[in-house]
Structures are given as structure tokens and as C-alpha cells.
Amino acid sequence: VTRVTKRGLAAEVWRSLLSVFYAGFPERERVLSEFGLTPGDFKVLVALSEHETRSMRELATTWACDASNVTWMVDRLEHRGLVERRTHPTDRRIKTVVLTPAGAKTRREVLARFLAPPADLFELERSDLEVLRDTLARLPHRATPFDDVT
Amino acid sequence: VTRVTKRGLAAEVWRSLLSVFYAGFPERERVLSEFGLTPGDFKVLVALSEHETRSMRELATTWACDASNVTWMVDRLEHRGLVERRTHPTDRRIKTVVLTPAGAKTRREVLARFLAPPADLFELERSDLEVLRDTLARLPHRATPFDDVT
DNA sequence: TAAGATTGATAAATCAATCTTA
């Protein structure tokens, strides 16, 4: 009898998932240029939410990029009127970044495109999708930058 | 009775998959800097395989980036001795990019890290992983740039 | 004429200081 290791199983599953992600790569790039956003701009928009604010440092660690990069990305978004810098009420070192109404709108629109399930998923039967949903629900829950988007 | 649309189901599934994908983002960035590869370098390495060659244009369309960008990325990799440019046998306009033995080795090593399933997947029971594997196997098969990696 | 690739100019991201406040 063939004995498939748990590691082997996980590897097969991960391959399938990666192929779905990579298939959508060109489309995601198109969406960004449609909205006139650089990958960096997008990262900042996503990491912010309409109800929570983030500091420059938090934005940098969220995306594993340099703090100076965040300064630059927020500058661009601020000039476009999509975000604003505020000074932290108690710690004057911290700059807090908040979405403007226009920024919240852009964020909703671009995320709606990103969060739309890829066409391949619709190829599955309804019952298959239910199985996937129920099984994936048992994964440890990880916070995402788009948890607030409905 | 609540009626969940197929679209709603797919959206839930996609959210779960995205959260897994985004959780691994910082780690993937770390791997790249460990190997001294820019995201562009990585894209070229992945898109090549040990048995197939790709033209500059094919590399550009695979990753939805500009052809001039590919010129630049291949330059860097060629200086590091990881790839070589060859002239196409019949069409002298085309430059074919091939992996050197060192490039093939680097590609295997970095892909081994990228293709390693994230720790969260191992949190699932063996039976859950089997269900995922079998269900995902019914997705339409899409070629990935790493199909050749075992 | 058009496709493939490169070059040169611009924009964006990263790295190494610097400045401010805790």
C-alpha cells in the first residue's frame, strides 16, 4: 500500500492553492493600473481600514517593508487626497494615517475587485464549495488587512 | 431557511484562501532577501524551467510586466551566472533565456522554500487534508511556472 | 509594417544616515 505522508498531502494541497493564486496574478496587476495605484499604494490602502487607524511603523511591519518606503507611499496617497496624517494624541512621535472619505471609497472599490473569487472556483459544484468552506473554517484564524470589508 | 448563493460560498472560500496566502507574505519576502533576489529576479527564475526555455517576450507576458524590465532582470541574473541569453535558431530577433547549472540549483532551492506548505495547513487533520486535496483536484488545471519542480 | 529586444529618461522602492520625541 502507498503511504502518503501528511507533509505530502499538505504539499499537494498547497500546490493547488498556489496555482489558483498565480493564475490571477496578471488580472490583479491590471486592476492596480486601472486604479492608478502602485503595489505600494495598494498595500497602504488595504492595511488601513475605515474604523481603525494605523501608524507608519505598523504599516511597515504589516508588509515587511522599510519605514522610509511607507513615508513615500503615504506622501503619494496624501497628495491624491486618499489619506491624511494625524499626530497621535499621547505620543507625539507617532504619525497616524487615516483614510479620507475618498480614500475609503477607492479602497472599497479596489478591494471589491481583489476579493472577487476567481472564475475557476465557480467551476466547482455547490457541494464542493460547501466542503471547502467547512474544511477551511477549521484553519487557525488569521487576521487579514481586509477583515472589515463586507 | 437561509439560502447561501453559490457566489456567496465562493466568496467565503476565497477569503479563507487569501488569508492563508497573506499570512505567508512576510516569510516569502524574507526568503527572497536571503537569496539576494529581487522580486523581478525571482519571477524570471520561476518562469524558466530546466527543460524549457523562454523568450524575453514570453517572460514579460507571463508576469504582466514591461519587456524592458525583463531585459534589466535578465542582465542581472546573467552577470551572476544564473542564466544565459541564446539566439533563437530560426528567428534572429528572439533572445532565448536558459538556466545555467548554477541558476537551476538556485531556482530549485528558492522554490523549495516557496512551495513548502505554510504551517497553518499542518494544523488540519489528515482527513481534512485529504478532502481538500480531492476537492481541489476538481478545479480546472492551470499551468504554473513551477510545474516542473518535484 | 510589425514583432522582438534594448537604450535612455522617469518613477518607485530600498538602504543608510538624520531629526524628533519618549
Place this chain on the structure above:
DNA sequence: TAAGATTGATTTATCAATCTTA
């Protein structure tokens, strides 16, 4: 001292021509 953020210099990536071959 150290954390948070910014500035300036360097590296990468993108955009607009240019060059070569089909």
C-alpha cells in the same frame, strides 16, 4: 538610549523612443 518618522543616495522598475530582423 531608543523608538518613530523622515531625508538623501542608491538600486529597481516602468514608460517612451530606438534599433534590428521578419
